[in-house]
Amino acid sequence: MLNEKFPTLNEGCSDCPIRHRAVCARCDADELRLLEEIKYYRNYEAGQTIVWSGDPMDFVGSVVSGIATLTQTMEDGRRQMVGLLLPSDFVGRPGRKAAAYDVVATTNLVMCCFRRKPFEDMMVRTPHIAQRLLEMTLDELDAAREWMLVLGRKTAREKIASLLAIIARRDVALNMARGSGRIVFDLPLTREAMADYLGLTLETVSRQISALKKEGVIELEGKRHVTVPDFDRLLDEAGDDSDGGVLS
Amino acid sequence: MLNEKFPTLNEGCSDCPIRHRAVCARCDADELRLLEEIKYYRNYEAGQTIVWSGDPMDFVGSVVSGIATLTQTMEDGRRQMVGLLLPSDFVGRPGRKAAAYDVVATTNLVMCCFRRKPFEDMMVRTPHIAQRLLEMTLDELDAAREWMLVLGRKTAREKIASLLAIIARRDVALNMARGSGRIVFDLPLTREAMADYLGLTLETVSRQISALKKEGVIELEGKRHVTVPDFDRLLDEAGDDSDGGVLS
DNA sequence: CGCAGAATTGATACATCTCAAGCTGGGTGG
DNA sequence: CCACCCAGCTTGAGATGTATCAATTCTGCG
Numbered sequence A, B: 001m002l003n004e005k006f007p008t009l010n011e012g013c014s015d016c017p018i019r020h021r022a023v024c025a026r027c028d029a030d031e032l033r034l035l036e037e038i039k040y041y042r043n044y045e046a047g048q049t050i051v052w053s054g055d056p057m058d059f060v061g062s063v064v065s066g067i068a069t070l071t072q073t074m075e076d077g078r079r080q081m082v083g084l085l086l087p088s089d090f091v092g093r094p095g096r097k098a099a100a101y102d103v104v105a106t107t108n109l110v111m112c113c114f115r116r117k118p119f120e121d122m123m124v125r126t127p128h129i130a131q132r133l134l135e136m137t138l139d140e141l142d143a144a145r146e147w148m149l150v151l152g153r154k155t156a157r158e159k160i161a162s163l164l165a166i167i168a169r170r171d172v173a174l175n176m177a178r179g180s181g182r183i184v185f186d187l188p189l190t191r192e193a194m195a196d197y198l199g200l201t202l203e204t205v206s207r208q209i210s211a212l213k214k215e216g217v218i219e220l221e222g223k224r225h226v227t228v229p230d231f232d233r234l235l236d237e238a239g240d241d242s243d244g245g246v247l248s
Numbered sequence C: 001c002g003c004a005g006a007a008t009t010g011a012t013a014c015a016t017c018t019c020a021a022g023c024t025g026g027g028t029g030g
Numbered sequence D: 001c002c003a004c005c006c007a008g009c010t011t012g013a014g015a016t017g018t019a020t021c022a023a024t025t026c027t028g029c030g
Helices: A029-038 A116-125 A127-153 A156-175 A191-198 A202-214 A231-238 B029-038 B116-125 B127-153 B156-175 B191-198 B202-214 B231-238
Strands: A039-044 A049-051 A059-065 A068-073 A079-085 A102-105 A109-115 A183-186 A219-221 A225-228 B039-044 B049-051 B059-065 B068-073 B079-085 B102-105 B109-115 B183-186 B219-221 B225-228
Touching: A029 A039, A029 A109, A029 A116, A059 A116, A068 A191, A068 B127, A079 A127, A079 A191, A079 B127, A109 A116, A116 A127, A127 A156, A127 B068, A127 B079, A127 B127, A156 A183, A156 A191, A156 A202, A156 A225, A156 A231, A191 A202, A202 A219, B029 B039, B029 B109, B029 B116, B059 B116, B068 B191, B079 B127, B079 B191, B109 B116, B116 B127, B127 B156, B156 B183, B156 B191, B156 B202, B156 B225, B156 B231, B191 B202, B202 B219
Parallel strands: none
Antiparallel strands: A039 A109, A049 A102, A059 A109, A068 A079, A068 A102, A183 A225, A219 A225, B039 B109, B049 B102, B059 B109, B068 B079, B068 B102, B183 B225, B219 B225
């Protein structure tokens, strides 16, 4: 594992890139100090499995950088991705000893880990952590339900457009690269991972991406580099309400 | 609205049927007393919509008896159920002013409601409530992810078997009617609601139920009364691991 | 160069949807 | 009391979207 692949991390929480969004977001300086005592960083390489479903999991943590996936696998090998973990997302469930899903790093990944038991103890004494975790879990539940609509009712083309829209939206939020109406980003997933996310085969994913490209909804450079010239058009293909879908 | 349709409710929490499973499960006597001051019961008839997606929602609450559903609807009318609410399940999201989904009573329903603002205030002061809500939300998230596998990867027959297994399991837990290996219950959903849950058409639901019946996996009396002679056989048809699927 | 993993493209099979007709059982009004 | 009605359900026949199987092509890399 080459250290140079990963950003050097300052151990302090105060200038952590996910400080204001992760499970620690509401903690004050004192609480952060307590967290710093039980935390440690861990690096994973692209493709590496972080834990297997059913295996004991003695830590919980936050994705600091990179992308991970949660997937479920049936006995005969059918796979369904059930979560896409982006920076600041939480991994693991307090109170649960074994992983319920396979957790896989799809890019190089840095995690901020807490040993499970000390973290659980701290949660009891620190309402700020539990409050934030509740908020994040409610958001994840909304996202999961949104995805149920995609899986259950959308066509293959709409599924692809929905996924592209999600990734595009995230990149706009991160890079603030508005200005032109064009959105540019790299797909963080292989065609197969996209298929697992969308409940499709990788061939269907490939065909639909080709179709969207041919019709000018997206532009492709190589396999992964995507340009969306007109985001509203993409949303339209996704079958979403044209408004921002504002909840809360 | 005929009162006789609904059970008469003792106003006290102490002998409430969902006392030990709902959001108030961890509350002590003092906390319960505070909750009692802001709670009120509300009855809904089968088929009645409790709130429409997007409408303001000035209360949260628990299902006391009966069954409700959460559904999302696309502009063109495609519908996906994203939640099935059973007794003790929580409705609404603290901090959110408008409903994110349509909430519909599919049977006569009794809800224990709390006005939103007082409940939110109380949550801040009462960790027991927030803790329990976190636990329940994590469980719902697991259920949603389980359902994503069903929607994304299972065949129509497996989907039906999965739904029957869920309902059967719930009834076993409630009625403790073990003894013979036979499980008997009534479907609380129409074919159409089942279709909305499973991402199928109602015709496909009907055909698959007929097939399972013809092959002896289930027995039917009328349209709704189901007998499962061999639960393991049903689980097998659902494509689930044969073990109990024990998590946590 | 040549290999391997990732992706594309084609031909065909098949599960589910769609459209359509008919059935069933419980309730209602004549 | 019976005929009718209607929502819920079943069943059939044909259309269609996606999966499956198979052959190439791309791309980066040792």
